[in-house]
Amino acid sequence: MSLLDTKYNTAPFSKIKAEEYLPIIQKEIENTQKEIDAITNNPEAPTFENTIEALEFTGEVLDRVTSMFFNLNSAETNDTIQKQAQEISPILTEFGNDIRLNEALFKRVKAVYDQKDSLDLTPEQTTLLDKKYKGFSRNGANLPEDKKQELRAIDKELSQLSLKFGEHVLAETQKFELLITDEKDLAGLPEGTVEAAKNLAESKEKEGWLFTLDYPSYIPFATYAENRDLRKQMSLAFGSKAFHNDELDNQEIVLKIAKLRHQRANLLGYQTHAHFVLEERMAETPEKVNSFLQELLEKAKPAAEAEFNKLTEFAKATDGIDTLQKWDSAFYTEKLKQQLFNLDDEKLKPYFQLENVEKGAFEVANRLYGLQFEEINDIDKYNEEVTTYKVTDADDNFVAIFYTDYHPRPGKRNGAWMTVYKNQYVKDGENSRPHISIVCNFTRPTATKPSLLTFNEVTTLFHEFGHALHGMLANTTYPSLSGTSVFWDFVELPSQVMENWCYEKEALELFAKHYETGEVIPMEYVAKIKESATFMEGMQTVRQLSFGLLDMSWHGIDPSNVTDVQQHENEAFASTKLYPDTPETCMSTAFSHIFQGGYSSGYYSYKWAEVLDADAFEYFLEKGIFNKEVASKFKDFVLSQGGTQNPMELYKKFRGAEPKPEALLKRAGLIPA
Template identity: 75%
Template sequence: MNILNTTFNTPYHTAPFSKIKNEDYMPAFLKAIKKAKVEIDTIANSSETPSFKNTIEALDFSGEELDRLSSIFFNLNSAETNDHIQKIAQEVSPLLSDFSNDITLNESLFKRVKAVYDQKSNLDLTTEQSTLLDKKYKGFSRNGANLSEEKKTRLREIDKQSSKLKLNFGENILAETNKFEMHLTNENDLTGLPEGAKEAAQQLAESKNKEGWLITLDYPSYIPFMTYADNRELRKELAISAGSKAFKGDALDNQDNVLQIVKLRHERANLLGYKTHAHFVLEERMAKTPETVENFLNELLEKAKPAAQNEFENLEQFAKDLDGIDRLEKWDGSYYAEKLKQKLFSLDDEQLKPYFKLENVINGAFTIAERLFDLKFEEIDTIDKYHKDVLTYKVTDNKGNLVSIFYADFFPRAGKRNGAWMTVYKPQYIKDGVNDRPHISNVCNFTKPTKSKPSLLTFNEVTTLFHEFGHALHGMLANTTYPSLSGTSVFWDFVELPSQVLENWCYEKEALELFATHYETGAVIPMELIEKIKASSTFHEGMQTLRQISFGLLDMSWHGQDPTAITNVKTHESKAFENTKLYPDVQENCMSTSFAHIFQGGYSSGYYSYKWAEVLDADAFEYFLEEGIFNKVVAQKFKDNVLSQGGIEDPMTLYKRFRGKEPRPDALLKRAGLIEK
């Protein structure tokens, strides 16, 4: 018996990671796909008159075993992968793509869905049921159900090809990240580096039986070196290595993958009757059209660019005065920005890190969630983990009811991709009167403890932890009937609101005093440091905003126009960056070849949503500031109208129900210091 095809007989039905063998996956997928096909055929070939219950609802609850298996497998492919798992991913992705198309291109099934959809106005549906019906109908129409047989065949080919290309893209980046090592044997090469970063580099070298120090492209190693190392040549070497990932013309090069992915996406959109991939994607977003996105980004650009240019010129002058640097390069940015920040605010991350011991920050996030949303987090060791570093928690409400199981995985390793993300091992839904609770995970890449120090976070890592925890709360507090509308299953430009709004608590005295205590003395972070954190929060905000806008514009340049004539990835990218460029170009570097958000993740035509959600989060947090950052009434409104509602209604409707009005960009621009308060 393959454990992956059974109902898990484990505490809280959690994934039995330690009992799963790599060779279990492929047979389990084949069996689960077969079972899901039978479920689909039963719905499609039913002799009963199509109804919401026997067609739409049945469809949403079908394929549960396959969904669960896919969640486990693809989450591990991101967080704890190996060659075997990557090989299985290559084999199974086309099968899943085929299965997905078997559903959306099934004429009998579509006829039944359409029959229910056509009588929608006569059905007495709840808001959630009505949304589900719309979603299911669009799931067919937007994926080829109305196409001719010839076009359906081509759509299948495109989807199969695309799924493999996306996997290749991600595997190449991971291989490039793991391949690079800067091995240093002269301690002078580490001048400027904080003691903790030096010790971590030494420990990494030791772990690989090498003398001296090792610097890698993993963020906890890369960022301190780029921020503090005095050796400009080594910073240059590291920056070029990071910026040239999958852009070297070798077996791990992603240029062809990028061109093929965007061309297939465009062809697919055209097949379905859309002008571009962005037109297709944005139809199901708050923004609705590429024009809205471009206007939004360009309006922000107009506000941010003068501030960014001014900040850049000041930084350039500062570097010249300090070290005689004639031309500020990309590998100088973080280094001189940190020195300027220290000069202006007498503040640097090394001063702050002792107050941000990882365990304390985690407990701080939990305490804030408890005060706002009445949640309790209890670490448990009765459930399986996929790696010894993973922490596991049982989350309950103030009556002791199970809210969620929570996995937290914080340190880098060879089998884990860079970055930070939230994911789901099991969604929340209500079936047969039982509210089945979700299993949620946060995955990050923070500095590991060393022999002499615990894991001490930079302030940027603190906000990252809160950001991902905001996503986790969105998943944990889900309270919808249908799995496909649950938790973070919302419009993509709304999904960042819960994550980004939670970052705001990191800047507030009342919140910081709950968890920012010195790891050795236990002393609470001094008021003067809190004031400096607040004062420095808008430091280089113009440049940061410009950077985010540039990524959004690059995304739209790939997906908001016909890409068939594009032959050179670098040339295209340079043109997209023209209006947002501050630093001189580095010929060896290309961002697109490692822009995993849009070519591997789900952000294609959606990268703008970070800035879009910032407008929402600044406006939402202004409400908390007006009433008190731990105001229970505001928190309850946010929980009831945003966090628990998933995708059951249009996001703007939910937002206005919480806030009482539509958001305005002014709150964001004020917070960023780009307009007067």
């Protein structure tokens, strides 16, 4: 019986024990290699069908099992899984190189590629052929044998280093605890946060209130705790993860990763890692990225400095604070916001019960795209807290399987992300539908309250749900071009555009209801949410740009001479600096997006996609936020197309023109509307 012989062919979590992943993956590598050998040894002349298409459909079980494994390593890890990951990652890297550096296979791919102009291919087939050829040519297929071996060694080391980086960050996050035993030190903290801290302390058999670096604990503490010394303690712990010169320190790993990526790029004929990466992005070159970041910085910096001065004056007038520090940022920003708008998260949270917000996201998807979500309980989960849904369209056709996992727990990394357990594709006339998951870290329900979300958490849920829709509504032929398999600086458009509905009265009325009374959120709150949306936007923009500049500083240069991680970081941040430096902290050592995730040379894409999403949502606003015509165009030209065509071409089909940065600057209040 096949491993995937399950209902809807879903991930068979209960069939695989943690220690079995390595042998199963090794077995599936052997099976995939046999499929590759059959293509390579085919006596017939290479064609699109017997080479490119055949290669596209190899290794499905291997892909499915590895996606299960790596999501477990993020959402449900333990010592066994982490130990297996250290073995599995280099094996998969080696196998990937076995394929890309297989001369006989590349010869067949190149033979098809060389005659592409005479083949009668669809745009999607042309894209697939181009992608397959570049998968070889951009990864060493044209290198001499000694250089190929060098590339293999670099790739193997990089895969192990990025895993180790992530393990250190997780261990550091989970190691820190702040135990408060004096009730007066809880001053300012919301009731729900205090209750959650009490529950956590009790679960660890401790007296008092326990706070951690997990977001639902850390963020409210940084925002509301009146005890400045304790805010400082939390802030320094959060900002110094993997920066303590101990066994969990990531400084050497950061330097090694940056240098190995540069070596790899040079080996392949590229000036820097950023030149290599950006060749396959909408932005195309590091020069374009840097000028994009600098252009936004020029517009945002004056606003950010004015906001910072205002915040500094406010903190001095309120509490006599002479020098505003990083641990004062969230606290006084929230206080000033309350003073200006009489609006804070604690006022809003009763209207954002997690279950209602989720239903609201589902209802928005229903009104836009006709989707329906039915909870089902007959498929495997990796944890009891995971909820599973069957997704259908307006005609009751099966669209997708959808998993949600919302709360922090030991073994789960911070943040929020979307995962694909099975891609959508069409094979033998059947449209095989996708399996999509979103993972978040929202405040748990307590004995007296359900899970109530901050407004920021509401937008996070909608953001990840936007990624999920991109995966669920995929409608392409080939799995490697399906769903979110798009240029990296295009992938955030579907997620970021979804956040816009959280600010609209018409959408909020669907789900923002008081958890006790059922009362719809008062309209003056909605007006204030919209009004305060651009509050401190200059500082927020500069902060985002600083992360993009830090990313480019590691990957858009030759880092051979960089020896001090913190000094290098401070230089990268110089043009965006507002707060005094804190010598105890360093961002790079815990910057998982670029050193563990897929965002190296790509962090700018959040801002890039904001330009796209502001421009796209302007179209919805012109026609109505639930306008079927605009929604249908967005679905047909963006959500369902995956990576089948150049994203700018797809965007122009949807919008009729290229996006204008003015839409973002207007929405952010950085230029007049």
